[in-house]
Amino acid sequence: MNDLGGAQAVTWADIDSAARSLAGVAHRTPVMTSRTFDARTGTKAFFKCENFQRMGAFKFRGAYNALSRLTPEEGRKGVVAFSSGNHAQAVALAGQLLGIPAAIVMPADAPEVKVAATKGYGAEVILYDRAAGQDREAFAAGIAAERGATLIPPFDHPHVIAGQGTAAKELLEETGPLDWLFVCCGGAGLLSGCAVAARHLSPGIKVVGVEPAGGDDATRSFRTKTLQRVENPQTIADGARTQSLGRLTFPLVLANVHDFLTVTDEELVEAMRFLWERMKLVVEPTGALATAGVLSGRLDTRGARVGVILSGGNVDLRMAAKLFA
């Protein structure tokens, strides 16, 4: 798996191609700056605002890129995805836009608001019983096989990774070369795609993956160069509760990421508070990981030009209120 010598699953050409698929469909999200953040960190920072992306997160990029590459025949048979988070809404919206039937497998105890949002984009929602010990992935694969539908995994898929990489492509096209790029890490679809794009557009850039301390499998995998897992990670960053990196993303991470760091939930809340109060941006806990990483000061970024990906903004206001209380 740690095949650094072999071909990588995603190259710059794939990201460039994804950008053409997404042109005029995905938002070219704004890049924001903050004098206060720069003063506090000693950096010149550029925030790529994927919280303003369609359906509220970068996930739309990968899902749309993947679905847009299905053959007409595949498209007719539809797609299946398993997710209780942003990937669900991303596949649902991409399916709606492309006229491809989408079925989303969600846990039976998923928040009603997420089920409703996914249905709102026209997807079929199939509930599975987490308590009964059903394996979500196997369950979704079974449904896909039954229907002849295509399974769209949340991160470990070349078209998904290439789509996510367009976020860094847009950022760097706007800012020019950067010294650092901080990206949150769950399954590393966003991180690995952005790392490939960033190293192409800004050779010498140091790409950093940021994980919640309660789910540091990727950090440990990166350090040991052996895939590590985490069971039931405890963190408010629900988008980064992934159990491990993927077959495709792990080699991409090893080949293209400079370093990893972890932040505590307390640091995440402080980063969210800064983004909401000072920058007026609604960013979800996972979306604030990269910001928290820079604020932590664990890597010496002083005097540097730093890119920060704000990955999403889908957060329940009542939940956020509790975090800020």
Add this chain to the structure above:
Amino acid sequence: MNDLGGAQAVTWADIDSAARSLAGVAHRTPVMTSRTFDARTGTKAFFKCENFQRMGAFKFRGAYNALSRLTPEEGRKGVVAFSSGNHAQAVALAGQLLGIPAAIVMPADAPEVKVAATKGYGAEVILYDRAAGQDREAFAAGIAAERGATLIPPFDHPHVIAGQGTAAKELLEETGPLDWLFVCCGGAGLLSGCAVAARHLSPGIKVVGVEPAGGDDATRSFRTKTLQRVENPQTIADGARTQSLGRLTFPLVLANVHDFLTVTDEELVEAMRFLWERMKLVVEPTGALATAGVLSGRLDTRGARVGVILSGGNVDLRMAAKLFA
């Protein structure tokens, strides 16, 4: 006061001149759109995001424009402003940038966070005792007279009004002609400046002032063409608790505003919820007035191109949490 035949305090030339003063200093804030908002209202809406303005609100425009026009001698003697809200921070920041000493008169029971923010911009904070029945305006005027300093009123000042009008200028330069423009109204510095700019750049545009139902003095003044007052207005829109329109803003409003409407605090919270949850924008209650005005459906904007000014985003997250609970 209702001198429609006479010269108006602010013309397009003043706004154009203010734009030159502000170039490279004030943010050219982004204009955002929302498919969901358009679908819900039947409009094509453009949101001018002054919550992203420096110090978090449009107030910076007017304050900086006014301070930038002082003579060197006046600048040395400094400025005095009375405000417990965004105008305080706006004058403080403008003073800091221009090297003009700023003294801000604030009530002794002002929230510590606001006092700290104002001091953070280098201003001197002078507390007055609201309970002792001191008149804030007279108190501030006394201090200004004592020092030979210039009093910078929060809205009823030609340079302040002209500065605020640059928000609508930027919006319309980006969107092209619009059918409607919804603007929140406290003392109408923003509303009257924007109305002058909008009618110049988009002849035939209908500019609407939106007030909280609990402080509807401007709406009544507009309808009766006689200046009305409100005492101790009860509303969460703290920036619109102004007691009445001004000597300069009232004639500008009568000459340039098409209509007024009021919204309840409940409608304001719903508009805030939409802006935060769906558009990922942190907007303060006053800043959501115009959005609430369109959402109310009280004016038939279906099929129209509608501009909406989001005036500011300075809100305490704990207070916001209570509103959303």
